[in-house]
Amino acid sequence: MSLKKVLTIAGSDTSAGAGMQADLKTFQEHDTYGMVALAAIVTMDPKTWSHNVTPLPLDLLDEQLNTAISIGPDAIKTGMLGSEEVIKRARQAYDESGSEIFVVDPVMVCKGDDEVLNPGNTDAMIKELLPKATVVTPNLFEAGQLSGLGKLTSIEDMKKAAEKIHDLGAENVVIKGGKALESDKAFDLFYDGKKHVLLSTDKFQSSYNHGAGCTFAAATTANLANGQSPEEAIKNAKAFVASAIKNGWKMNEFVGPVDHGASNRIEKIEVFTEEI
Numbered sequence: 001m002s003l004k005k006v007l008t009i010a011g012s013d014t015s016a017g018a019g020m021q022a023d024l025k026t027f028q029e030h031d032t033y034g035m036v037a038l039a040a041i042v043t044m045d046p047k048t049w050s051h052n053v054t055p056l057p058l059d060l061l062d063e064q065l066n067t068a069i070s071i072g073p074d075a076i077k078t079g080m081l082g083s084e085e086v087i088k089r090a091r092q093a094y095d096e097s098g099s100e101i102f103v104v105d106p107v108m109v110c111k112g113d114d115e116v117l118n119p120g121n122t123d124a125m126i127k128e129l130l131p132k133a134t135v136v137t138p139n140l141f142e143a144g145q146l147s148g149l150g151k152l153t154s155i156e157d158m159k160k161a162a163e164k165i166h167d168l169g170a171e172n173v174v175i176k177g178g179k180a181l182e183s184d185k186a187f188d189l190f191y192d193g194k195k196h197v198l199l200s201t202d203k204f205q206s207s208y209n210h211g212a213g214c215t216f217a218a219a220t221t222a223n224l225a226n227g228q229s230p231e232e233a234i235k236n237a238k239a240f241v242a243s244a245i246k247n248g249w250k251m252n253e254f255v256g257p258v259d260h261g262a263s264n265r266i267e268k269i270e271v272f273t274e275e276i
């Protein structure tokens with residue numbers, strides 16, 4: 001059987017824990033054929049690790065999208081897009097692709113930074129991406145922004161935000177309580193317009209978790225491409241990323257990436273689900 005082709009439209013994280021590097025590693029771990037259209041390159045100052053985001057010229061992004069779309073991706077994921085114009089191009093590319101799987105990771109900030117990359121992007125994501133999203137995977141902060149509810153601090157808040165984001169057009173919403181929600185477990189909330197499902201694993205170390213969000217969304221995309229239902233795809237992606245986080249490692253004094261291969265190479269983690 002031929003491999004499913006999975007395209008990420010995302011930024012390059014030169015430290016290679018997050019961004020398109022995380023996506024490609026995760027696609028490979030899921031026996032899919034990973035492809036990239038690169039929107040921006042992120043570099044880090046070796047002395048301070050402060051991030052510098054350089055967008056690629058739009059015509060170069062268009063050329064990449066034309067190439068990738070001509071190959072016929074079975075599923076498309078978006079990551080860091082950086083500007084309203086790039087968000088529009090990502091939407092157009094999805095429309096043109098004929099693919100029926102669109103996973104939107106609404107990246108707004110890099111971990112460790114609390115400055116939103118570009119506030120106008122939130123409106124563009126709402127207008128262009130959410131109405132087409134098979135699954136959208138905001139973290140707690142991003143869910144607060146997309147829903148307009150602001151700071152979310154409880155599972156009840158997450159339920160309300162998931163309903164609002166679903167109303168904006170996303171077919172399935174998963175809000176990652178993850179590292180940001182104060183709790184002894186790592187909780188995520190799934191909502192498909194009918195039911196809320198709380199997913200949980202043990203909470204592992206959170207010092208070396210760079211790339212967790214990208215890895216989770218990429219695993220979800222690959223699972224969907226491989227024929228899983230949204231709920232199944234998300235549950236399995238959570239198991240995959242939990243192992244990656246548990247086995248995260250220190251890269252230098254500033255950052256530690258997840259181990260994208262840990263679920264297949266080291267250990268499987270169990271995910272619990274409960275309809276709430």
Ligand SMILES: Nc1ncnc2c1ncn2[C@@H]1O[C@H](COP(=O)(O)OP(=O)(O)O)[C@@H](O)[C@H]1O
Pocket residue numbers: 111138139140176177178179180186187188201202203204205206209211212213214216238241242245
């Ligand atoms: N310390 C942790 N232990 C186990 N799972 C975690 C931990 N931190 C985050 N997760 C899980 O990793 C995934 C990514 O979440 P998160 O790190 O919050 O996203 P992002 O990187 O986009 O901010 C979610 O499934 C979340 O529940």
Ligand SMILES: Cc1ncc(COP(=O)(O)O)c(C=O)c1O
Pocket residue numbers: 010011012013018019020042079080107109110111209210211212213214215
């Ligand atoms: C290119 C790129 N995309 C996405 C992200 C978001 O990463 P995370 O998976 O930690 O949310 C980052 C963070 O540094 C990044 O550099």
Ligand SMILES: [Mg+2]
Pocket residue numbers: 107139213214
């Ligand atoms: Mg993220």
